[in-house]
Amino acid sequence: MKTSTRPIALYSRIKQHLVTQMDSGKLQPDDRVPSETQLATMFAASRMTANRALKELSEENRIIRIQGVGTFVARPKPDAALLEIKSIAKEIADWGGIHSCEVLLLKKETPTPDIAAKMGLSADNPVFHSILLHKDRGVGVQYSERFINPEVAPDYLAQDYTKITPSDYLLGAAPVQEAEHVIEAVRCPSHVRSHLQISATEPCLCLTRRTWSFDRVATFSTMISPGSRYKLKGKFNRGKTNG
Amino acid sequence: MKTSTRPIALYSRIKQHLVTQMDSGKLQPDDRVPSETQLATMFAASRMTANRALKELSEENRIIRIQGVGTFVARPKPDAALLEIKSIAKEIADWGGIHSCEVLLLKKETPTPDIAAKMGLSADNPVFHSILLHKDRGVGVQYSERFINPEVAPDYLAQDYTKITPSDYLLGAAPVQEAEHVIEAVRCPSHVRSHLQISATEPCLCLTRRTWSFDRVATFSTMISPGSRYKLKGKFNRGKTNG
DNA sequence: TATCTATACTTGTATAGACAAGTAGTAGCC
């Protein structure tokens, strides 16, 4: 039996201290968290140690760090924009272990009444519509579908949307004010069947999460044939939006 | 228009270099990755900078770091044990923003034929059965259900399973050799309805991922009433299994 | 008033060094 004799690391104790304060309510959402320098003094640590604690808490979405301003307790509901981008990327990462994907289709087209209503557009107002096909390593196929209002589309889309990479497309989204997420299970739609080469008669359940925001609709789906086992795999290579 | 003028950070370039090597096949799974010291020399960087690059790649599950041994390229299919534990934790984190949960039920009982078959047990062979109720911050309710073969149960379960904490239960699992994951949508079962106080007539979809391994079955479910919007939230506070 | 500037503070990145802790192999001893 081997047990770790190493004491709890200092950066970890700083993290724990802050988490306790947040969970107990002493630090409320939007409250300012002590700066790296202050934490370093409080715990007789170097700034780098405090930096590590705050950095990890930031990655865990417990706090928000703004260069030049400070660090603040994150709200229980994180910003929808952050959520929308991160959740899509994470979903692909966690469910599919996708390491590569490609844009099958990216064009303007009229949205369905359902989509148009959700986006606050008229049905004849064209939107950017794309399907991204994600190939995992030999186990399954997934796809993402997005509708973006051209009037508020990101710059790279308006300029030359053929040059964007899938990761740009997934991660480099325009700011979003609010988003709603709906999880549902539907039959695999015909246009997806054609892309994924699934015959119309072949049963295929489409497990879908749909995200609405004021300027876009994003759908992430996993195709499941009844009785099939979908094995989870791997990890998506995270990216950053800023070049 | 504000664009970042900051050049790509050195640690980021090191990451990119390694990712390129892995994606191109120059670095194969299980291959040894240059040590922190070697990378530091290669990029004229300090060891801490190389450390940061490797640390982040490790968090992204692209590499595996072993203290005293070295760093290696992770396999596309990560270890099932790691996957099972991480995916459950992540699922809770990503879908629910759960910050607390409680064990509602933890007792021995006879498994259903379905469960027994999946666990390779006879139907009269009792299993540990627990339901964990996860309360997120006012938006929804989720639950996890687990069946564990007592003969191969973790030590803390065999000794005194009333003392374990939910996070121990979720994260401190026994080693698993292999696991299979199935995603399905079913009607909310009656025993869950009673726990969640949903009447039998109230429609409720139960979006479920079930994980089988040689000694256990774990189910993670999200309850969705038709038409309801399930808003994604927050972040789970990561923990460690080692004390 | 409106605008610019200096300043103080914040986080982001990077360095050089140090010690701790874990692993694997080798050499020497019994």
Add this chain to the structure above:
DNA sequence: GGCTACTACTTGTCTATACAAGTATAGATA
């Protein structure tokens, strides 16, 4: 052969320092 001690190498943590870059504000200036 079997065991121990040593060595070399690895990652983990931490310090002290430095400069870059972003933000807010008070004060000076036009």
